[in-house]
Amino acid sequence: MFNSFAVSVTFIRSSLMGSSMEYSSGDDTEISDSETEYEEKAYEELKNVSQQFKVSDDAYTCPFCPKKKKQDFLYNELLQHAIGVGKCSSQKRTRKDKANHLALAKYLENDVAVDSSPLQQATMIDPLADHDRDEMFVWPWIGIVVNIPTEIEDGRYVGESGSKLRDQLTRKGFNPTRVRPLWNYRGHSGTALVEFQNDWLGFNNAMAFEKAYEANHHGKRSWQAKNDSKSDLYGWVARADDYNSDNIFGENLRKIGDLRTISDIMEDEARKTQQLVGDLTTVIEAKTMHLLEMENKFNETENSLSQLITVKDKLLQEYNDDIKKIQSGARNHLQKIFNDHEKLKLQLETRKRELELRGQELAKRETHNENERRKLAEELEEEVINQDDEKLKDLKNNYGEEVYDAVTSALIEINEYNPSGRYIVSELWNYNQGRKADLQEGIVQIMKLWRTYKRKRGMD
Numbered sequence: 001m002f003n004s005f006a007v008s009v010t011f012i013r014s015s016l017m018g019s020s021m022e023y024s025s026g027d028d029t030e031i032s033d034s035e036t037e038y039e040e041k042a043y044e045e046l047k048n049v050s051q052q053f054k055v056s057d058d059a060y061t062c063p064f065c066p067k068k069k070k071q072d073f074l075y076n077e078l079l080q081h082a083i084g085v086g087k088c089s090s091q092k093r094t095r096k097d098k099a100n101h102l103a104l105a106k107y108l109e110n111d112v113a114v115d116s117s118p119l120q121q122a123t124m125i126d127p128l129a130d131h132d133r134d135e136m137f138v139w140p141w142i143g144i145v146v147n148i149p150t151e152i153e154d155g156r157y158v159g160e161s162g163s164k165l166r167d168q169l170t171r172k173g174f175n176p177t178r179v180r181p182l183w184n185y186r187g188h189s190g191t192a193l194v195e196f197q198n199d200w201l202g203f204n205n206a207m208a209f210e211k212a213y214e215a216n217h218h219g220k221r222s223w224q225a226k227n228d229s230k231s232d233l234y235g236w237v238a239r240a241d242d243y244n245s246d247n248i249f250g251e252n253l254r255k256i257g258d259l260r261t262i263s264d265i266m267e268d269e270a271r272k273t274q275q276l277v278g279d280l281t282t283v284i285e286a287k288t289m290h291l292l293e294m295e296n297k298f299n300e301t302e303n304s305l306s307q308l309i310t311v312k313d314k315l316l317q318e319y320n321d322d323i324k325k326i327q328s329g330a331r332n333h334l335q336k337i338f339n340d341h342e343k344l345k346l347q348l349e350t351r352k353r354e355l356e357l358r359g360q361e362l363a364k365r366e367t368h369n370e371n372e373r374r375k376l377a378e379e380l381e382e383e384v385i386n387q388d389d390e391k392l393k394d395l396k397n398n399y400g401e402e403v404y405d406a407v408t409s410a411l412i413e414i415n416e417y418n419p420s421g422r423y424i425v426s427e428l429w430n431y432n433q434g435r436k437a438d439l440q441e442g443i444v445q446i447m448k449l450w451r452t453y454k455r456k457r458g459m460d
Helices: 009-023 032-048 075-086 094-114 118-124 162-171 200-215 220-224 248-256 264-384 390-399 403-418 437-455
Strands: 136-139 142-146 150-153 156-159 176-185 188-195 236-237 260-263
Touching: 009 162, 032 094, 032 260, 118 437, 136 200, 136 390, 142 200, 142 248, 162 176, 162 188, 188 248, 200 220, 260 264, 264 437, 390 403
Parallel strands: 156 188
Antiparallel strands: 136 260, 142 188, 142 236, 150 156, 176 188
């Protein structure tokens, strides 16, 4: 299980080399012939001894990025930087700049890799290669650094801060998370605890840290040897003997860590992984059941919606058909009303013309009758009924004054309307007022008779 987490620098370096070679290959159509020529020229210049960019045994600088904030790279960091710039697609990098960096990557791969320092060679070693998995380590992974230079100030020992030592170790590629200088009653003890990530990457960094110091003969055995003087820093990874020791770092190790074997940690991680897998399986099963329920509800809802849509479409079609029928019936009815109206309008206009003609005729007749009445009145004034007539006398004596008056009135009216022949003539009469009706009253009475006629015939 550990091998799947361990970092093999050799593999990383080979991958970077492959990436660089693939990018700078002549098959890459994005690099022109002139750029390839410029890359070759820059490569030859880098091989010249005047192009020095190694700042220490294990640190390099990029000769083409003098203004870059980071000026010291480990070998692999500089190689990755050169390849990354050389094949980037950013418009901020010129073709010349990219060609320079490709030449730098080629130079590092072909001419510098053989000169890797002991620190870099140590990072290529499998951290479990020479360790028993039942060996006890301090967990989380902790390194020990001793022989840190100190000096006396105001009666107490002082030394470098933990952050400064952490940065130094980080630049070497060990990536500690924290460095704790250990202090006692006399001040800085000249020792420090180096903390790494509590995972397999952290273990790899811790073992690389230990191997690097061992390669420089500054490991634990060299520190414990009493046959020579000690200079510079010594470092190693804390184990059971360090944890159980009575010195200052043993006391502090017991405060911040526990003793565990690699096998224990692997088994614990396996249990956690198994528990996690079980929990995830349970969650996935629950999610799957929930998904199935949601899918069933969705299908039910979809079917219900489909049925509702079908019913709605049917109702809408029926409604539209009914509306069309109503509209058609309304149009027909309105057309019939319009036709009847036009017909009645024509009838009324015809009747109006007839009434107007009749009125004109009646007016003429009334005028004629009025003239005849005036003539009759004039004649009646001249003609007086002969009251000595024997017949009238017999009528008065036999039937009384009332009959006599009626006969004489009738004779007067006959003389008025037809004095020449004394025959009966029809007259328009107002029975309510007991008199002859005038022309306006006659027209009103005719209109009443016309309305009654229309209602009887259903013409309204």
